[in-house]
Amino acid sequence: MSAEGISKFDxxxxxxxxxxxxxxxxxxxxxxxxxxxxxxxxETHGMAQRGxxxxxxxxxxxxxxxxxxxKGADVLLALEPSEALRYLEFLSDDGTIIVNTDPIHPxxxxxxxxxxxxxxxxxxxxxxxxxxxxxxxxxxxKEAGHPQSMNVAMVGAVSSYLPVSIDxxxxxxxxxxPQKSIDINVKAFEMGRDITQG
Amino acid sequence: MSTREYMLGNVAIxxxxxxxxxxxxxxxPGTPSSEIIGTLAGMKERDFYVExxxxxxxxxxxxxxxxxxxxxxxxxxKHVGLNVAADPLLTLAxxxxxxxxxxxxxxxxxxxxxxxxxxxxxxxQFSLIPCLDPSxxxxxxxxxxxxxEFSNKVQMPVIFRPTTRISHGKSDIELGPVEETRPAxxxxxxxxxxxMVPKNARVQHVHLLEIQKTMQEELExxxxxxxxxxxxxxxxxxxxxIASVYAKEAIIKQGIKASFLKIGTYPVPENKIRxxxxxTEKVIIFEEMEPIVEEQVRIIAQQTGSTVDIVGKxxxxxxxxxxxxxxxxxxxxxEVLELERPDVPAEVSEDSDYDRCRIxxxxxxxxxxxxxxxxxxFHVMKKVYGKDAIFPSDIGCYTLGIQSGTVDTTLCMGGSIxxxxxxYHAGEKxxxxxxxxxxxxxxxxxxxxxxxxxxxxxxxVTIVDNRITAMTGHQPNPGMxxxxxxxxxxxxxxxxxxxxxxxxxxxxxxxxxxxxCEEVFKRAKEYKGTSVVITRQYCVIDAKRSGIRRKPxxxxxxxxxxCKLCVNLGCPAIEFDTTTKKxxxxxxxxGCGVCAALCKFDAITEVKK
Numbered sequence: 001m002s003a004e005g006i007s008k009f010d011x012x013x014x015x016x017x018x019x020x021x022x023x024x025x026x027x028x029x030x031x032x033x034x035x036x037x038x039x040x041x042x043e044t045h046g047m048a049q050r051g052x053x054x055x056x057x058x059x060x061x062x063x064x065x066x067x068x069x070x071k072g073a074d075v076l077l078a079l080e081p082s083e084a085l086r087y088l089e090f091l092s093d094d095g096t097i098i099v100n101t102d103p104i105h106p107x108x109x110x111x112x113x114x115x116x117x118x119x120x121x122x123x124x125x126x127x128x129x130x131x132x133x134x135x136x137x138x139x140x141x142k143e144a145g146h147p148q149s150m151n152v153a154m155v156g157a158v159s160s161y162l163p164v165s166i167d168x169x170x171x172x173x174x175x176x177x178p179q180k181s182i183d184i185n186v187k188a189f190e191m192g193r194d195i196t197q198g
Numbered sequence: 199m200s201t202r203e204y205m206l207g208n209v210a211i212x213x214x215x216x217x218x219x220x221x222x223x224x225x226x227p228g229t230p231s232s233e234i235i236g237t238l239a240g241m242k243e244r245d246f247y248v249e250x251x252x253x254x255x256x257x258x259x260x261x262x263x264x265x266x267x268x269x270x271x272x273x274x275x276k277h278v279g280l281n282v283a284a285d286p287l288l289t290l291a292x293x294x295x296x297x298x299x300x301x302x303x304x305x306x307x308x309x310x311x312x313x314x315x316x317x318x319x320x321x322x323q324f325s326l327i328p329c330l331d332p333s334x335x336x337x338x339x340x341x342x343x344x345x346x347e348f349s350n351k352v353q354m355p356v357i358f359r360p361t362t363r364i365s366h367g368k369s370d371i372e373l374g375p376v377e378e379t380r381p382a383x384x385x386x387x388x389x390x391x392x393x394m395v396p397k398n399a400r401v402q403h404v405h406l407l408e409i410q411k412t413m414q415e416e417l418e419x420x421x422x423x424x425x426x427x428x429x430x431x432x433x434x435x436x437x438x439x440i441a442s443v444y445a446k447e448a449i450i451k452q453g454i455k456a457s458f459l460k461i462g463t464y465p466v467p468e469n470k471i472r473x474x475x476x477x478t479e480k481v482i483i484f485e486e487m488e489p490i491v492e493e494q495v496r497i498i499a500q501q502t503g504s505t506v507d508i509v510g511k512x513x514x515x516x517x518x519x520x521x522x523x524x525x526x527x528x529x530x531x532x533e534v535l536e537l538e539r540p541d542v543p544a545e546v547s548e549d550s551d552y553d554r555c556r557i558x559x560x561x562x563x564x565x566x567x568x569x570x571x572x573x574x575x576f577h578v579m580k581k582v583y584g585k586d587a588i589f590p591s592d593i594g595c596y597t598l599g600i601q602s603g604t605v606d607t608t609l610c611m612g613g614s615i616x617x618x619x620x621x622y623h624a625g626e627k628x629x630x631x632x633x634x635x636x637x638x639x640x641x642x643x644x645x646x647x648x649x650x651x652x653x654x655x656x657x658x659v660t661i662v663d664n665r666i667t668a669m670t671g672h673q674p675n676p677g678m679x680x681x682x683x684x685x686x687x688x689x690x691x692x693x694x695x696x697x698x699x700x701x702x703x704x705x706x707x708x709x710x711x712x713x714x715c716e717e718v719f720k721r722a723k724e725y726k727g728t729s730v731v732i733t734r735q736y737c738v739i740d741a742k743r744s745g746i747r748r749k750p751x752x753x754x755x756x757x758x759x760x761c762k763l764c765v766n767l768g769c770p771a772i773e774f775d776t777t778t779k780k781x782x783x784x785x786x787x788x789g790c791g792v793c794a795a796l797c798k799f800d801a802i803t804e805v806k807k
Binding site: 003006025026039042043052053064066067083085086105114116117125 | 310766
C-alpha cells in the first residue's frame with residue numbers, strides 16, 4: 001500500500017497499446033495536480049505501443065520516483081482481463097482490482113500459436129487473492145455512445161477510490177477528450193462510477 | 199497555482215529550452231528523446247529555429263555551428279545517436295563554444311525501445327564534456343536554463359542526460375520565467391580556436407584538461423548535488439540521477455538512518471564525496487548502469503587513504519544492467535545492512551505469471567499494425583528470395599518483421615546494406631536481400647548503398663518507404679516535402695538519389711500490389727550488382743490521420759477452407775477459429791487488401807455497404 005512519507009495513492013493501469021491507458025492516466029494526473037497534489041507517472045512509449053502489453057504507473061501525493069514498488073499499488077485498473085493477471089505483482093495484498101472483462105486477443109492467439117484463457121477463470125483467479133470489481137466496460141462505453149470511451153468508463157470506476165474530487169475528474173475528462181465526444185465520455189465516466197458506487 | 203502544470207518529462211525539457219532562451223534546436227528522432235523537438239515545433243509562437251536533421255552527427259554539427267556563432271543551441275538524440283555524433287563531439291570538446299550549447303542525450307536503461315543500454319555518462323568522461331543527470335522531470339526542466347548559463351560561462355558544450363523514466367515520466371511542473379534576451383549571431387574568426395589542425399588541437403587539448411578543475415568546482419556547488427549528513431549515521435548512501443529517488447524511497451521504506459549524497463553532475467562533487475567518506479563507516483552507491491560515480495568514489499577513497507567500506511557494483515550487489523527501482527535498492531540495503539529483507543519480489547519475472555497464477559497468459563508482443571505495408575513487402579521478399587535467403591534489416595517499425603522471418607540482423611541505424619555487403623564479399627552464396635526504411639536510409643543508409651554500388655555488392659536493397667519516420671512517433675523526413683513545423687520544402691526523390699549514386703537497377707512498386715511487387719523483386723534478384731527496390735505505401739497510421747479511408751474486407755465462411763494462408767501474414771485483423779477451422783476478419787481491418795489478393799479461394803472480399 002502507499003505509505004506515509006512516500007505516496008498518498010498508488011495506481012497501476014494495465015492494458016493493450018491503443019486502448020487509451022495514457023489518456024486514462026492523464027485525466028487522473030491532471031485532476032490531482034489541480035487539487036494541489038504532487039503527481040508522478042510513468043508511461044509506455046515507442047516499441048511497446050504497437051498492440052503490445054502496456055502498463056502505466058501513477059502516484060498521487062508523491063514527490064519521489066514514478067515507479068510503484070512490487071505489491072505497492074492500492075488499485076490495479078486493468079483495461080483488459082489478461083493484462084490484470086500480467087501485472088498482479090504490483091498490487092498490494094489489500095489492494096483492489098478493477099477489471100474490464102472484454103478480452104483483446106493478441107496476434108499470438110488469433111494466429112493460433114497460443115490460447116487465450118477463459119475470462120471467468122481469470123476473474124476467479126483474481127478473486128482468490130484480492131477484492132475484484134469486474135464488468136464489461138466496453139459494453140458500458142457502447143451504451144454511453146462509443147466503445148472507445150471504455151478507458152474513461154474505467155476512470156469513472158476507479159474514481160470511487162481516488163483521493164480526488166469527482167468534479168475535478170469530470171472537469172479533466174472534458175478538457176482532455178476530443179471536443180465532439182465530451183458528452184459520450186462524461187456519460188461513460190458516470191456509468192463506470194455507478195458500477196463501483198453500488 | 200497557475201504556474202504548476204502536469205506534463206510529460208520531454209515536454210518539461212522543451213519548456214526548459216524556452217525558459218532558457220534556446221535559439222537553434224536540432225535533433226534526430228529516437229525514443230525516448232523525440233517529443234522534445236516535437237513539442238517545440240508544435241508551439242504556435244516560436245522565436246527559435248527548430249529542425250529535424252537527417253542524422254545525429256549532422257544535428258550536432260548544426261547546433262555546434264550555431265553555438266560557434268554565439269547563440270544558444272540545443273541538439274537532441276537518443277543514446278545510440280551519440281555514437282553517430284561521436285566524431286564531432288570529441289573535437290568540439292577541444293574547440294568549446296562561444297554562445298551556449300546543450301547536447302541532450304536520452305538514455306534507455308533496460309532497452310525499452312533500443313538495441314543497447316549504453317551509458318552516456320561514459321561519453322562525458324571520454325570527451326571531458328560535463329554532464330547533468332536529472333532525478334525528476336522538474337529537475338530536468340530546471341537544469342536546462344542552468345545548462346545554458348553554465349555552458350556560456352565555461353565556453354563548453356554541456357551534455358544533459360535524461361533517462362526513459364524522466365523523458366517518459368509525467369509530473370507536476372512548476373514553471374519558471376522565460377529568458378528574454380537573445381544574443382545576436384556573430385561569428386568571430388579565430389583560427390586557433392575554430393580550426394583544429396594539429397598545431398591548434400594540441401594547445402586546445404591542454405586547455406580542455408586545465409578547465410576541468412574549474413568546471414568541477416562550479417558544478418560541485420550547483421543545486422544538482424546535495425549532501426545531508428545525519429548525526430550519528432554510520433551508513434552513507436550515494437545515488438545519482440533517477441536512482442536517487444529510488445534510493446530515497448527505499449531508505450524511508452526500510453526506516454534506515456543514513457547520510458545521503460545526491461549527485462546530478464559530472465565531474466562529480468569531489469568535496470562532498472570526501473566529506474561523506476569522512477563521516478561514515480560504510481558507503482552504498484546506487485547508480486543505473488555503469489559504475490561511474492563508484493569509480494570516482496573509489497579513487498577519492500584511495501587518494502585520501504579512507505578505509506570506508508564501499509558497496510556498489512565493482513563487483514557488488516547493485517546491478518550493472520537494466521533500470522534500478524525502489525525494490526532493488528531496498529533489497530540491496532537489506533542485504534548489506536543485514537536487515538529483514540522486504541517480502542516482495544524485486545522484479546516481475548517472465549515465469550512468475552505462471553507460478554503465481556497457474557494460468558498461462560498469451561504473449562502479447564508489439565506487432566506491425568493491421569494493414570501495415572511492411573507486412574506485404576516482407577511477404578513478397580520471402581516468397582521471391584526464399585526462406586533460406588539472408589535478410590539483413592535495420593532500425594524502425596519494420597524491425598517487427600522479426601516475426602515474419604525477414605529480419606535476420608539489426609545492428610544499428612543504416613547497418614542493413616553494409617552488413618549485407620559484408621556477407622556478400624565474404625563469399626556467402628545464398629541470396630541476400632536487405633530492408634531499410636526511408637528515414638533510416640536518409641540517416642546513414644545512403645552511405646552504405648554508395649559503398650555497396652561502388653564495391654559491386656550483388657545484393658538487393660529494399661527501401662520500405664512508408665513516407666514517414668513512423669516508429670518514433672511520425673516525424674517528417676526529407677522524402678516528405680515538409681519540415682518539422684509543417685512548412686513545405688523540397689521532396690527528395692529516393693529514386694534519383696539512388697540513381698545518382700550509380701545504382702543500375704532502381705524500381706518503385708506499391709507493396710499492396712502483390713503481383714507487380716513479386717515481378718519487380720524477381721527481376722531485382724536476377725540483376726547482377728546492387729539492385730534497389732523501393733516499396734512505397736503510406737504508413738497506415740499516418741494515412742488514417744490524413745483522411746485516407748479504405749473499405750474493410752470480410753471472409754466468406756462458406757468459401758474459406760482454413761488453409762491459413764491469410765492467417766500466416768500475422769495481421770492482427772485476421773483471426774482463426776480453431777473449432778470451426780476458419781479465418782475471419784475483425785474490426786481492426788484497414789482495407790489494404792493484401793489478404794484478399796493472397797486467398798486462392800476468393801473467400802476474401804471488400805465489405806459492401
